[in-house]
Amino acid sequence: MNETLWPGVDLHVVSGKGGTGKTTVAAALAMALARDGRRTLVMEVEGRQGIAQLFDVPPLPYEERKVAVAPGGGEVWALAVDPEDALLDYLEIFYNLRRAGSALRRMGAIDFATTIAPGLRDVLLTGKACEVVRRSDKGAADAYDAVVLDAPPTGRITRFLNVNTEVSGLARVGPIRNHADLVMSVIASPRTAVHLVTLLEEMPVQETVDAVAELREAQLPVGGIFVNMTRTPMLTDEELSQALQGQLPVSQINDALASLGFGDNVATIVETLTQEGVDHAQRVDLERREFTRLDSLQAPVLRLPFLSGGIDLSSLYELAGELTEQGVH
Amino acid sequence: MQSPHLHVDDLLDDDNVSILVCTGAGGVGKTTTAAALAFRAAERGRHVCVLTIDPARRLAQAMGLTELDNSPREVPGIDGDGSLYAMMLDMKRTFDEVVEAHADPARAEQILANPFYQALSSSFAGTQEYMAMEKLSQLHSDADAPWDLIIVDTPPSRSALDFLDAPARLGSFLDGRFIRILTAPARGAGRGLGRLAAAGFGLFTGILSKILGAQVLADVGTFVAAIDTTFGGFRERADATFALLQQPSTAFLVVATPESDALREASYFVERLQQEKMPLGGLIVNRVQDVDQELMTADSAAASAEKLEETSGAGNLTGRLLELHAGRLRIRERQHHLTERFTRAHPGVATAQVPALAQDVHDLAGLREVGELLALARET
Numbered sequence: 001m002n003e004t005l006w007p008g009v010d011l012h013v014v015s016g017k018g019g020t021g022k023t024t025v026a027a028a029l030a031m032a033l034a035r036d037g038r039r040t041l042v043m044e045v046e047g048r049q050g051i052a053q054l055f056d057v058p059p060l061p062y063e064e065r066k067v068a069v070a071p072g073g074g075e076v077w078a079l080a081v082d083p084e085d086a087l088l089d090y091l092e093i094f095y096n097l098r099r100a101g102s103a104l105r106r107m108g109a110i111d112f113a114t115t116i117a118p119g120l121r122d123v124l125l126t127g128k129a130c131e132v133v134r135r136s137d138k139g140a141a142d143a144y145d146a147v148v149l150d151a152p153p154t155g156r157i158t159r160f161l162n163v164n165t166e167v168s169g170l171a172r173v174g175p176i177r178n179h180a181d182l183v184m185s186v187i188a189s190p191r192t193a194v195h196l197v198t199l200l201e202e203m204p205v206q207e208t209v210d211a212v213a214e215l216r217e218a219q220l221p222v223g224g225i226f227v228n229m230t231r232t233p234m235l236t237d238e239e240l241s242q243a244l245q246g247q248l249p250v251s252q253i254n255d256a257l258a259s260l261g262f263g264d265n266v267a268t269i270v271e272t273l274t275q276e277g278v279d280h281a282q283r284v285d286l287e288r289r290e291f292t293r294l295d296s297l298q299a300p301v302l303r304l305p306f307l308s309g310g311i312d313l314s315s316l317y318e319l320a321g322e323l324t325e326q327g328v329h
Numbered sequence: 330m331q332s333p334h335l336h337v338d339d340l341l342d343d344d345n346v347s348i349l350v351c352t353g354a355g356g357v358g359k360t361t362t363a364a365a366l367a368f369r370a371a372e373r374g375r376h377v378c379v380l381t382i383d384p385a386r387r388l389a390q391a392m393g394l395t396e397l398d399n400s401p402r403e404v405p406g407i408d409g410d411g412s413l414y415a416m417m418l419d420m421k422r423t424f425d426e427v428v429e430a431h432a433d434p435a436r437a438e439q440i441l442a443n444p445f446y447q448a449l450s451s452s453f454a455g456t457q458e459y460m461a462m463e464k465l466s467q468l469h470s471d472a473d474a475p476w477d478l479i480i481v482d483t484p485p486s487r488s489a490l491d492f493l494d495a496p497a498r499l500g501s502f503l504d505g506r507f508i509r510i511l512t513a514p515a516r517g518a519g520r521g522l523g524r525l526a527a528a529g530f531g532l533f534t535g536i537l538s539k540i541l542g543a544q545v546l547a548d549v550g551t552f553v554a555a556i557d558t559t560f561g562g563f564r565e566r567a568d569a570t571f572a573l574l575q576q577p578s579t580a581f582l583v584v585a586t587p588e589s590d591a592l593r594e595a596s597y598f599v600e601r602l603q604q605e606k607m608p609l610g611g612l613i614v615n616r617v618q619d620v621d622q623e624l625m626t627a628d629s630a631a632a633s634a635e636k637l638e639e640t641s642g643a644g645n646l647t648g649r650l651l652e653l654h655a656g657r658l659r660i661r662e663r664q665h666h667l668t669e670r671f672t673r674a675h676p677g678v679a680t681a682q683v684p685a686l687a688q689d690v691h692d693l694a695g696l697r698e699v700g701e702l703l704a705l706a707r708e709t
Contacts, residue, residue, distance in 0.1 A: 018485065019356025095539065100532055109533050112507040116549060117541055176540055202689040203385050234653045239646055256647035260633050265624065272621050273650040280653055282687055308659060310589065
């Protein structure tokens with residue numbers, strides 16, 4: 001096995017444009033990191049229960065649950081964090097107010113508080129992730145080797161993580177401020193890596209490039225670029241450039257098809273196959289150009305294959321294996 | 330099972346339709362679809378205004394949306410007698426304008442300077458949806474406006490349903506009882522509270538002050554007191570636009586891709602529209618694998634490729650092209666299977682399937698091409 005890509009990182013934040021497979025990558029990453037007897041937690045913060053669907057388990061409560069066994073005997077745990085529950089936790093830890101908190105919740109007041117101050121919501125969610133990560137500092141029995149946070153999409157990621165700026169309008173002093181400082185001491189440190197999931201298409205690549213710039217500007221640690229759903233070119237480089245120039249050897253294709261006994265239909269089939277070859281070459285060309293843009297971001301780029309059968313638990317193992325081979329462990 | 334064919338041109342040409350709403354999960358191509366439909370409608374002679382929410386840079390440039398002034402600008406280069414106006418939503422500015430339109434200058438200034446208002450108008454979950462609705466209703470009620478058709482793109486939220494729910498949620502939050510409680514001391518409205526409720530109220534404000542700081546609560550209180558006297562409830566405004574969307578002059582187009590998540594989201598939305606008695610125009614499935622399914626099956630293509638490899642050895646171009654073809658057929662089959670599930674659950678919904686584009690739209694010619702694909706789109 002090659003060297004590990006992110007030594008010393010125990011909080012992996014995964015973001016990406018909608019539709020790029022952010023949750024799938026987060027789950028596969030948690031699986032890869034759990035390999036060989038390790039214990040990881042994948043956390044979800046947007047209430048969509050995507051993790052439960054991927055691991056094929058019932059909807060997750062606000063409670064850490066074991067969802068899968070990793071290759072070599074590791075364990076993947078999962079947690080769906082809800083801002084209301086996180087606020088109750090917070091009230092209990094800082095004010096010992098759990099019961100009053102529950103009463104307020106029944107009144108709908110907790111929902112009100114997190115609505116009135118959206119920054120509060122984010123601090124509570126990132127705060128929960130940091131609480132779990134910091135368990136290992138205290139050698140707690142329920143500590144994890146790594147925590148993977150399935151975070152909001154790229155458009156909101158910097159704001160979501162930059163909790164200091166978020167609460168600055170909220171509170172300049174006091175407990176929530178201290179809480180935000182504590183969160184920042186984890187998120188902006190070398191123990192965190194913010195990964196971005198993308199496809200080799202113009203819009204997601206542009207969003208990735210923008211997000212990397214924003215994260216660096218905010219001095220947040222950029223981890224890897226995960227290129228999802230990649231397809232291997234079906235033609236050789238020579239054939240691809242022939243196709244791009246409209247010079248595929250039509251008569252050779254024609255003869256080969258005739259030898260297969262396609263008979264009358266050969267002309268139409270030749271035309272279709274040639275056109276598909278050209279489309280494919282254009283697509284590969286576009287993907288390579290987009291890849292170059294990602295490659296210039298000075299962050300490790302990892303590739304995950306397109307799985308034509310869709311995503312289920314077994315494909316998570318496959319994707320985790322791909323990540324392991326590329327240095328995730 | 331076949332679903333009825335969605336005839337996009339019929340919808341665009343129908344003078345009785347004055348609002349088209351494009352909705353769907355994030356990342357399915359809503360904005361591009363909205364822009365392409367607007368462009369096509371304009372070139373078919375209608376006077377169109379397209380309200381986009383968060384267009385990609387190049388698409389915005391293609392429509393000449395380089396200046397952000399929160400009002401529609403005419404897009405040059407439309408063939409024929411129609412016209413196209415385009416704008417990008419600036420949610421903070423829209424909110425500011427609502428305040429300015431309803432309050433006298435002194436009070437408006439007071440509201441705009443309030444820290445809670447600033448947070449509410451720029452970063453609140455739901456504000457974007459609320460302001461999209463607000464802008465739509467402004468564009469619609471503008472009697473002097475040159476357009477007779479408004480096409481709206483919806484905000485890129487996690488769930489398509491947010492577009493319908495967020496405004497009411499934000500409205501009832503702003504008109505809700507906790508907000509009333511916070512402002513109660515200032516208005517004497519808390520007097521009616523019983524002793525128990527008063528105790529709960531004390532606990533409530535006490536804890537909120539602890540978490541958020543007393544200043545935040547004070548800001549919320551002043552803000553609500555200030556807006557309360559200037560214009561009617563937020564909820565009523567949201568309700569009015571909601572009712573507009575129930576008119577037969579509105580049509581919703583639900584946009585999806587042939588993937589299970591996007592189609593599931595489309596299903597939820599279609600069911601919700603039926604429940605709300607909102608008019609559904611149809612389903613647009615973007616990024617469908619384009620392949621001729623008549624020539625051979627995926628299996629026979631793969632078998633032929635294998636046979637060629639046996640006879641002519643590996644490294645055979647024709648064999649690889651056949652494999653490529655087989656792969657496309659298999660993707661198409663899977664997509665067909667997924668869209669069919671949707672069709673079976675919603676048999677009456679008119680559907681248009683649009684082939685995947687080779688690249689993103691960069692200019693008006695690109696928009697025209699997408700419009701043609703939408704109009705030519707085949708049924709399932």
